[in-house]
Amino acid sequence: MTTFVLVSGPFTGGWVWRETAARLGEAGARACPLSLTGLGERRHLARPGTGLETHVEDVVQLIDHLDEADLVLVGHDYAIHPVLGAADRRPERVGRIVYLDSGMPQDGDTALALVPDQEVRERLSRPDGPAEHGGRVPVPEPGGWERWGSTAGLSARALERLDRYAAPQPSGTLVEPLRLTGAAAGTPVTGVFCTASGTTIAMVEAFVRTGPPQFRALARPGVTFFELPTGHWPMLSDPDGLAAVLLDAAAGKGHRVTVGEDEQPFSTRPFVLDPPECPRERTGAVDLFLPDATGPRPAVVFVHGGPVPADARPTPRDWPLYTGHARHAAALGMVGATVDHGLHALTDYARAAEDVAAAVALVRADPRVDADRVALWFFSGGGPLLTDWLAAPPPWLRCVAASYPVLAPLPGWHTMDARFRPAEAVRTAGELPVVLTRAGLEQPTIAATVAEFLTAATAAGTRVETVDVPAGRHGFDVADHTEESRAAVRAAHDTVLAHLSS
Numbered sequence: 001m002t003t004f005v006l007v008s009g010p011f012t013g014g015w016v017w018r019e020t021a022a023r024l025g026e027a028g029a030r031a032c033p034l035s036l037t038g039l040g041e042r043r044h045l046a047r048p049g050t051g052l053e054t055h056v057e058d059v060v061q062l063i064d065h066l067d068e069a070d071l072v073l074v075g076h077d078y079a080i081h082p083v084l085g086a087a088d089r090r091p092e093r094v095g096r097i098v099y100l101d102s103g104m105p106q107d108g109d110t111a112l113a114l115v116p117d118q119e120v121r122e123r124l125s126r127p128d129g130p131a132e133h134g135g136r137v138p139v140p141e142p143g144g145w146e147r148w149g150s151t152a153g154l155s156a157r158a159l160e161r162l163d164r165y166a167a168p169q170p171s172g173t174l175v176e177p178l179r180l181t182g183a184a185a186g187t188p189v190t191g192v193f194c195t196a197s198g199t200t201i202a203m204v205e206a207f208v209r210t211g212p213p214q215f216r217a218l219a220r221p222g223v224t225f226f227e228l229p230t231g232h233w234p235m236l237s238d239p240d241g242l243a244a245v246l247l248d249a250a251a252g253k254g255h256r257v258t259v260g261e262d263e264q265p266f267s268t269r270p271f272v273l274d275p276p277e278c279p280r281e282r283t284g285a286v287d288l289f290l291p292d293a294t295g296p297r298p299a300v301v302f303v304h305g306g307p308v309p310a311d312a313r314p315t316p317r318d319w320p321l322y323t324g325h326a327r328h329a330a331a332l333g334m335v336g337a338t339v340d341h342g343l344h345a346l347t348d349y350a351r352a353a354e355d356v357a358a359a360v361a362l363v364r365a366d367p368r369v370d371a372d373r374v375a376l377w378f379f380s381g382g383g384p385l386l387t388d389w390l391a392a393p394p395p396w397l398r399c400v401a402a403s404y405p406v407l408a409p410l411p412g413w414h415t416m417d418a419r420f421r422p423a424e425a426v427r428t429a430g431e432l433p434v435v436l437t438r439a440g441l442e443q444p445t446i447a448a449t450v451a452e453f454l455t456a457a458t459a460a461g462t463r464v465e466t467v468d469v470p471a472g473r474h475g476f477d478v479a480d481h482t483e484e485s486r487a488a489v490r491a492a493h494d495t496v497l498a499h500l501s502s
Contacts, residue, residue, distance in 0.1 A: 001028060001029060001030055001068070002029045002030070002070075002072060002247070002250045003029070003030040003031075003032065003066060003068040003071050003072065004021075004024055004029060004030070004031045004032065004071075004072045004074055004246060004250070005032050005034060005059065005062060005063065005066075005071055005072070005073045005074065005083075006020070006021065006031060006032065006033045006034065006074050006076075006235075007034050007036065007059060007073070007074065007075050007076065007079035007082060007083055008033075008076045008077070008079055008235070009076045009077025009078045009079050009102075009148075009149075010077065010078045010137070010148065010169040010173075010174075011039070011139050011140070011148075011162075011166040011167060011168070011169055012039065012040065012162070012165070012166065012167075013033075013035035013036070013039040013040015013041060013042065013043075013165070013167065014033035014034055014035040014040050014041070015033075015035070015040055015041070015161075015165050016033075016165075016233070016235050016236060017031065017033035017235050018033075019235065019236075019239035020235045020239040020242050020243050020246075021033055022239075023239055023240055023242075023243035023244075024243050024246065024247070027243065027247055029247065029250075030068070032062060032066065034058065034059065034062055036054075036055045036058050036059075036079070036082065036173075037050055037054050037055060037058055037170070038050050038054075038136075038167065038168075038169075038170045038173075039167045039169070040165070040167065043167035043168075046135075046136065046167075046168070046170050048131075048134075048135045048172075049172065050135070050170035050172055050173065051170065051172030051173055051175075051176040052081055052082060052085065052110075052111070052172065052173050052174075052176035052177075052178060053085075053176060053179075054170075054172075054173070055079075055081070055082035055085075055173055056081075056082045056085035056086050056089070058082065059073070059082050059083060059085070059086035060086045060089055060090060063086060063090050063093050063094075064090070069093060069095070070093075070094070070095030070096075071093055071094055071095060072094075072095060072096045072097075072098060072246070072249070072250045073086065073087055073094055073096070073097050073098065074098040074100055074246065075097070075098065075099060075100060075102055076100040076101060076102060076235070077100070077101060077102050077149065077232070078102075078111045078114075078169075078173070078174070079102070080099055080100075080102035080103065080105065081105055081109075081111050081173075081178050082173075083097060084097065084105065084178060084180060084184070085178055085179065085180065087184040087187060088179075088180045088181055088182075088183050088184045089183070091183045091184040091187060094184060094187055095187075095188070095250075096187065096188045096189065096190060096249065096250060097184070097187055097188075097189045097190075098189070098190045098191075098192060098246065098249055099189065099190070099191045099192065100192045100234070100242075101149070101192065101193065101194040101197055101199075101232050101234070102114075104214075105178050106178075106180070107178060107179060107180040107181075107182075108177050108178065108179075109177060109178050110174065110175055110176065110177050110178070111173065111174045111175075111178075112124055112125070112174040112175050113345055113346075113347050113415060114415055115148075115174060115414075115415065116147065116148055116149060116414030116415060117140075117147045117148055117414075118414070118415075118417075118418060120137055121347075121415065124137070124171060124174060124175055129171070130171040130172060130174075130175050131171070132171075133168070133171075135170060135171050135172065136168035136169060136170055136171060137168060137169040137170075137171055137174065138168055139163075139166040139167065139168055139169075140166070142159075142163045145159065145162055148232070149197060149231065149232025149233065150194065150196040150197045150198075150231035150232045151231050151232070151233070152196035152230060152231030152237070153196065153230040153231045153234075153237030153238060154231060154233060154236055154237050155237075158233070158236040158237065161236070162233070162236070186222075187222075188222035188223070188224075188252070189222065189223050189224075190223070190224045190225065190226065190249040190254055191204070191218075191223070191224075191225045191226075192225075192226045192227075192228060192234075192242075192245055192246075192249070193225065193226070193227050193228070194227075194228050194230055194231055194232055194234055195227050195228065195229050195230075196229070196230055196231040196232070197231065197232050197411065197412050198410065198411020198412035198413075198445070199411065199412050200227060201225045201227055201255050201257075202443070203443060203445065204218055204225060204257060205257050206443045206474060208257050208259060209259070209263070209266065209475075209479070210266050210380075210473065210474045210475035210479055214308075214309050214312070216259070216265055218257055219257045219258060219259040223256065223257070224249065224252070224253065224254025224255060224256055225254055225255045225256075225257070226245045226248070226249065226254050226255070228241050228242060228245060266321075266475060266478065266479070267312070267314065267316075267319045267321075268314075268319070268320065269320060269321070269478040269479065270320050270324075270478065270481075271320045271321060271323070271324025271325070271328075271477065271478060272324075272476075272477050272478065272480070272481050272482075272485045272486050272489060273324060273328055273486055273489055273490070275324060275327040275328040275330070275331045276327065276331055277327070278290055278291065278292070278327055278330040278331070283362060284362065285317070285339055285340045285341070285355065285358075285359060286317075286337055286338070286339050286359045286362050286363060287317050287323075287326070287337065287338045287339075288335055288336070288337055288363070288366065288368075289323070289326040289327055289329065289330040289335065289336035289337070289338070290330060290335060290368065291329075291330040291331070291332075291333045291334060291335065292330075293333050296367065296368060296369055296370040296371075297333060297334060297335050297368060297369065297370060298333075298334050298335070298369075298370050298373035298374065298375070298398070298497075298500035298501070299334060299335040299336075299337060299363050299364075299369045299370070299373070299374050299375070300325075300326075300329045300334050300335070300336055300337065300374075300375045300376075300377055300401075300496060300500075301337045301339060301356075301359060301360055301363055301374065301375070301376050301377065302322050302325050302326055302329075302336065302337065302338050302339070302377050302379070303339065303341070303356055303376060303377065303378045303379065303382045303385055304316035304317070304319070304322055304338075304339070304340075304341070304343075304379055304380075304382055305343075305378075305379045305380025305381040305382040305383075305406075306343035306344070306352075306380075306381045306382060307343050307344050307345050307346060307348065307381060308343065308344060309344060310342075310344045315340045316338070316340060317338035317339055317340045318338075320478065321379075321475070321477060321478045322338045322379075323338060324477070324478075325338075325377070325477070325489075325493075326338050328489070328493055329493060332493060332494075332497050333497075334497060334500065335363070335366075335368060335369050337359070337363045339355070339356065339359040340355075341355035341356050341359070341382075341385075342355050343381070343382065343385075345415075346413055346415045346416045347415050347416070347417070349384055349385065349416060349417050349420045350417055350420075352382075352385060353385055353387075353388055353420075356376075356385055357388070360374065360376065364396070371396060372395075372396045373396070373398055373500045373501075374396055374397055374398065374500075375397070375398055375399045375400065375401060375496050375499065375500055376389055376397065376400050376401070377400070377401040377402070377403070377496070378400070378401070378402045378403075378405055379402070379403050379404070379405065380403070380404055380405060380406060380474065380475070381406050382405070383402055383405025383406040383407050383422060383449075384406060384407070384408075384409075384416070384420035384421070384422060385420070386400060386402060386405070386407070386422040386425070387419065387420045387421060387422050387424075387425045388425075389432075390422055390425035390426050390428065390429040390432065390434075391425040391428050391429075392428070393429060393430060393432040397432065398433075398499045398500050398502070399432065399433040399434070399435055399496060399499035399500070400432065400433075400434055400435070401434070401435040401436070401437070401492060401495075401496050402434070402435070402436050402437070403437040403477065403492070404437065404438070404439045404442060404446070404472075404474045404475065404476070405422075405436075405446075405449075405450070406446055406449055407422045407423050407449040407450055407452065407453040408421055408422070408423040408448075408449040408452050408453065409421070409449075410445050410446065410449065411445055422453055423449060423452045423453040423456050424456065426453060426456050426457045426460060426462050427456055427459070427460040427462075428460075429457075429460070429462045430462075431463070432462070432463075433463045433464075433465065433499050434457065434462060434463065434464045434465070435464075435465050435467065435492055435495045435496055435499075436450070436453075436454075436464055436465070436466045436467070437466075437467045437468075437469065437488060437492050438450060438466055438467070438468050438469065439469050439472040439473055439474050439475075439476050440468065440469055440470035440471055440472055441471065441472060441473045441474075442473075442474055443474055446474065465495055467488050467491045467492045467495065468488070469484055469485060469488040470484070471484055472484065472485055472488065476488070477489050
């Protein structure tokens, strides 16, 4: 008999699992819904010191009072934090961890970083924020649950139950960092995506192959995935479907993402061109690739995508993708610059924008650079960093370029600062040229942001020059070693050079 420990997200308690638990019981499994301290029928136990460690201990105590081995721990939304903390302390008791429409927190992460309600996130980030409202986050107003996740599929009765039974979330649970030793790192895991929230298995597969290095771990043995065509609270909107998925997950079923043994990580794949070596100089977070030329030269600053973990090695400015672009720029007579910036999480765009601005200032101050002829080139998840440059282009910025960029928040990117929206900023770009390289086989969610951007650019009269790679995938300049890819890279560089030379 499989035993499920069911732990729900913010404001809710064990009550939210009633229908799902009943379906699991009918199938011969044992379901143990848990109300964390301060929530559900235990709301009266909240204290000023109630934090994430309190909730970790709640899960540990339940594990210790169950006789069965190989428990399946299910963490919905915020609850994946105490579930992971408890699994780390009792790894020998846990057979599988299920991430139910949740993030993938690591040691040292706080749940606050993934709170979709920006107002709450900003308030709790202030030094006195966690103490407001008696150390609790007020429940959403009726009709306000959408700020915490998609309400797709929820009936009026389900929404009424959320309003009636919701309890304020103890603030400390969201700001206290998760502490993990790695003891449960080898435990089998399953991710369940509620597709109305925006994440799909197809997106994960694409990120494993062409995204930041942390996604590579999702292709390891023992990791499976399921999708549910509903919103963020499937235990209320689709309890039958959720119960079926949990039973299959416990049995080791589900979709697996596979990567060939000879398939290199995106960060180490070779560039599609083989530009000649050139002098390279490092100053702080910036590397300059210098052309064989005299006098101040125009410059291109290449801005990497992300988010990329802070401990990723090599760092992006050393990835063949960006060094290849910089070397090719130098071969054309431009100074190529690669930069490491602080986009380590979706909440880091403001910090990354400051890093990029500082890097650009450093490049322009170099005597070998013509400070009045500079271009900025953004990639993938670095696309939102275009915003400030489109909103108020400085006179020395001759053009901006973007390759397979994200140009508006993707579904589920609730924690991203709302101001980073190139699809809105392009309306004020004026005469600044935009060189856009599009992959024909782009992920649909990213392609939709590009379409939104182009619609806004057309309405504003912004000059956008597109370089299309019909058979190219996201990251084609290292993923697809074809003549089409090579021609697209050359065409994009030639277009940028033409703007810098005019």
